[in-house]
Amino acid sequence: MSSPSFPLVFLFCFSILLLLMSTSMQTVSAATTNKACLKTYKKFIKSACNSTTYPKVCYKALSPSASSIKTDTDKLCSIALSFTLNATYNASSSIDSLSKMKGLSPSEKQIINDCAETTGEAIYELENSLKALANLQGSDHKADEMSNLKTWVSAALTDEYTCTDEFDGQKVSKVVKNTIKKKVLNLAKLTSICLALFNLLEY
Numbered sequence: 001m002s003s004p005s006f007p008l009v010f011l012f013c014f015s016i017l018l019l020l021m022s023t024s025m026q027t028v029s030a031a032t033t034n035k036a037c038l039k040t041y042k043k044f045i046k047s048a049c050n051s052t053t054y055p056k057v058c059y060k061a062l063s064p065s066a067s068s069i070k071t072d073t074d075k076l077c078s079i080a081l082s083f084t085l086n087a088t089y090n091a092s093s094s095i096d097s098l099s100k101m102k103g104l105s106p107s108e109k110q111i112i113n114d115c116a117e118t119t120g121e122a123i124y125e126l127e128n129s130l131k132a133l134a135n136l137q138g139s140d141h142k143a144d145e146m147s148n149l150k151t152w153v154s155a156a157l158t159d160e161y162t163c164t165d166e167f168d169g170q171k172v173s174k175v176v177k178n179t180i181k182k183k184v185l186n187l188a189k190l191t192s193i194c195l196a197l198f199n200l201l202e203y
């Protein structure tokens, strides 16, 4: 991985920007430089995502936030976590809507209820992770915080799989199965991406 060079590139972008701002042709050139920096930021994300099991999913989720992530690994992780949490809220509301469908069989009701419960737990765990990550910077016990963080996120991942595993061997309508599996498996991917990105944090 070439990540150690990123802060340097960032510094370079930043100093060029400052330099340009102090000259007369600032606006046009600064816009060009901003574009160059954005390219650097996206490259940073691509390289970080490359260390995950789902590089494409990761890049698609994070690249729209390139200008706020810049080349900051902490920020990268907190945005990845926030994106995952948002996707979990979305999955939770889809599961809620499913539960209101008419004509559900008892086994479908059971699965939907269980998935609603595990998704609720995943939300709680991811919210705690986001808090732990926010506390990390100022903490005197970074290694402990990091370990808590990984525990919360791993627990969320386990909850997500508990939901999708329930489908095995059950008679469930396509709409129930597809809706839940699609949403929750996407969540599981995003969650595993967060865990992989945490390994890039140097705590």
Ligand SMILES: *[C@@H]1O[C@H](CO)[C@@H](O)[C@H](O)[C@H]1NC(C)=O
Binding pocket: 046, 047, 050
């Ligand atoms: C991604 O990883 C592969 C193999 O590990 C490497 O060949 C490739 O250059 C990497 N791409 C980026 C953008 O870092």
Ligand SMILES: *[C@@H]1O[C@H](CO)[C@@H](O)[C@H](O)[C@H]1NC(C)=O
Binding pocket: 065, 079, 080, 082, 083, 086
């Ligand atoms: C998550 O959702 C909130 C509220 O809708 C939004 O402000 C935030 O930008 C979202 N985060 C990401 C990373 O998409």
Ligand SMILES: *[C@@H]1O[C@H](CO)[C@@H](O)[C@H](O)[C@H]1NC(C)=O
Binding pocket: 083, 084, 086, 087, 090
């Ligand atoms: C959540 O749902 C909203 C509305 O459907 C959508 O705009 C947003 O992109 C979704 N967020 C994630 C992270 O899937």
